[in-house]
Amino acid sequence: QVQDVARVCNAVARGDLSQKITVPVQGMVMIQLKDVINAMVDKLGQFAKEVTRVSQEVGTEGYVFLTYAISARRYARDDTMAELPTHVRSIAKVTKAVALGDLSKQIEVDARGEILELKNTVNGMVVRLRALTAEVTRVTMEVGSKGQLGGQAHVPDVEGVWQELMRNVNRMCSSLTDQVRSIAKVTTAIARGDLTQKIDVEVEVEGEMLTLKRTVNSMVDQLSAFASEVTRVALEVGTQGILGGQARVEGVQGTWADLTRNVNKMATNLTDQVRSISEVTKA
Template sequence: LELKNTINTMVDQLNGFASEVTRVAREVGTEGNLGGQAEVRGIGGTWKDLTENVNLMAGNLTGQVRNIAEVTTAVANGDLSKKITVEGQGEILELKNTINTMVDQLNAFASEVTRVAREVGTEGKLGGQAEVAGVGGTWKDLTENVNLMAGNLTGQVRNIAEVTTAVANGDLSKKITVEGEGEILELKNTINTMVDQLNGFASEVTRVAREVGTEGKLGGQAQVKDVAGVW
């Protein structure tokens, strides 16, 4: 009778153990319901150790997945301040390192693009270029596009400044040659037209002054097309 009861108790415990382990494995491994723990009463020894190991595995996996989800959700929401801190080994460790490296690269990318945008767009410090080490694919393309934009803007503004400074100093020999589109092209054409008009104005005034004042040819008139206002 005692043997019968012992064996029947053992069967009940094994059933309970198998049922709980199956439940936790299904919830965590198949259904994605994290946080599950096996609860098997009245067991000891190897069965207790096995139950604890299953719970340890489920607990570790829960912590790892939730930490990874927390960080990737933060990144998706534009928060680059978080990193994966949970312990892991093997492929979990590789995934942790990959995501943390991704966060570092995104931080560097955001920082550099912000710096260049601030320097060029707000502070007027031209010539800035974003430098982001170790990026590839879309991030590399974005960095190159930001640098292309900054480089184009630098070339355009410096060429415009060169010509307008020359005009201010009485040098009408320069024109804007840098490529541009849209409003930059309109500004280029406006300034180049201004230089042409100033050249025409200066040439005509000089001619009349020379004819009347030096050569004694009276009756000369300056003819400057398309000028208005003070000119």
């Protein structure tokens, strides 16, 4: 009897839960000991089977809707494992919301250990993304819709791709601000009759902004040449008495070409009239 009890206990210690006390025993104490040990083997076998199933389904197959029913008694790990589906569902709900662009969700379930660290990490990610989105939206609205230049996005504690994104948005806003202000400076100078200003070469532009820069600078050159020629002809004819002068401005079109022609026509008419009067008076 004692040898059979020892055999079963040694088997349990080695992880073999297939052994039971099978020999007949005598005496109340030995009968109770046999029943207790055999019941312990049954419960340990059931517990090991359930833990194996749960760990496979959660860890390998991804099932998070399990119930754990070990009928004889609840072991200490049962409550901890039972919380796992709630944690996983909550994390999945929030990360799915983030993927869909909804940054209003956060993980709210109680957690401990590594699950708590994961909860804090995901919630921190949502907070940073929300702040980043709000700042980028604010800056783009100010610059793109309201015309308020000079704005910059400021989000503390962002790193990696999010920091690079914020840096690129700020660089775009800064570049656009410099370009628009430089163009505004030149066009304002033109409106005031100052044709000495041009869009600064320090402002690096590409694409359509480069085309606009070249157009504005070319316009300044043409207006400057036009003004210079008209002034020269007006001075020669009107002040210095040098007749026959003509304004020559390359590349002007539209109103500027019409104005050049009219000035030249006026100068020609005035020259013809003065010379005609001069011939008559000489005669």
